[in-house]
Amino acid sequence: MKRERLQQDVLKWGKWLIILVFFLLLGQLAAYLEPIWLIGKTLLLPLVVACVIAYLLHPIIEKLATYGLSRGLATALLFLLFIATIVLILMIGIPVFIRQVHDAIDVLPEQLASIKETIFTYQKQLSGLPDPIQVHVEEWTEKVETFAAKSLDQLEQIILTAIQSIMVWVVVPFIVFYLLKDYTLVQRVGFYITPRKWREKVLLYIRDVDKTFGSYIRGQLLVALCVGVISTITFWVLGVPYPVILGLFVGATDLIPYFGAIISAVPAIGVALLDSTSLAIYVAISLFIIQQVEGNILSPLIVGRTVHLHPVLIIFALLIGVEVAGVIGLLVAVPVTAIMKVTLMHIRQYLKGEVEYD
Secondary structure (H helix, E strand, C coil): CHHHHHHHHHHHHHHHHHHHHHHHHHHHCHHHHHHHHHHHHHHHHHHHHHHHHHHHHHHHHHHHHCCCCCHHHHHHHHHHHHHHHHHHHHHHHHHHHHHHHHHHHHHHHHHHHHHHHHHHHHHHHHCCCCHHHHHHHHHHHHHHHHHHHHHHHHHHHHHHHHHHCHHHHCCHHHHHHHHHHCHHHHHHHHHHHCCHHHHHHHHHHHHHHHHHHHHHHHHHHHHHHHHHHHHHHHHHHHCCCCHHHHHHHHHHHCCCCCHHHHHHHHHHHHHHHHHCHHHHHHHHHHHHHHHHHHHHHHHHHHCCCCCCCCHHHHHHHHHHHHHHHHHHHHHHHHHHHHHHHHHHHHHHHHHHCCCCCC
16 A cells, blocks of 8 residues: 555656656757747737637627528628728728827927926926925836836837738638637537546636636627727817827726726826816816716626626736736736636635536
8 A cells, every 4th residue: 555655656756857857958948949939929929819809709600500590601791790890990990090190290299398398397396295295206206107108118019019920910810710610620629639537627617717708808898899989989079189099098998997097097188188278177077977887887787797806806916917017917917817716716626526517
């Protein structure tokens, strides 16, 4: 008995030793593998994006299939509608977006001078505050400036990377089409390459992740789209400069819980303030009303409480996300935390032998 136990321990620690040696060798070879990693990274991102789009559109295919349409026909119709929507957005939205960017660039020097003058006045007023308060305010200002600069750098890097790999991104719609069309085949392949003893556990885990992650992502994207459209129309009616740019920004930052409303309000109110104080007040009131509609009507109706995370945990996740990956970290913090929660729950159930199968 003791001999068998000793053999099991030797095999167990031997396995971990082999894994450790493997990663040490991988670290030594990292410099030689860097060109392969760069190529792989360029190809991996479009593939991941295609998988995410296919994942988000998959429920629509399933719904169409219930009406008697074949999976191929349903995929073709949805694919054509998806492409037509993108083309329409590009044809109508891009010219307006470019025109507003050009307008912003034309008046940028004058607005920067006005901002510098405001900052100078602000600094003069700060000099009259007590030293401890003045030090804290200056530290907060520096942190906001650092965060803004880091966010702009990230945005610029993302745009440059997307432009440089434009030919790679062309294949994304085709990958989406075949993933949707052959979803059953992909599912079957994934099932067969999974070890038999893990299949039921993996299926249960994937189902729970889909229930939490999928519902949250689809709902949040729809809510963000509604908020972006409402904000764009509101800015246009109020006469705020660059309504499309600001509306898109408000919609994008709505994906960030709690802090998104504050982040989106800063540029919108700032741009309006450069025009007039009264316009800035109207913008602030409008954004407040939009956030109330989003928080009390749209989100409960569309998203509900799909992630089941405590607000304190969400705030900590956002703080960690922004520290690790900046703006991108803010966007993915909540979904990643939700997946980690499901993962930990399944590990706990597995260790306690509480996993149940339908």
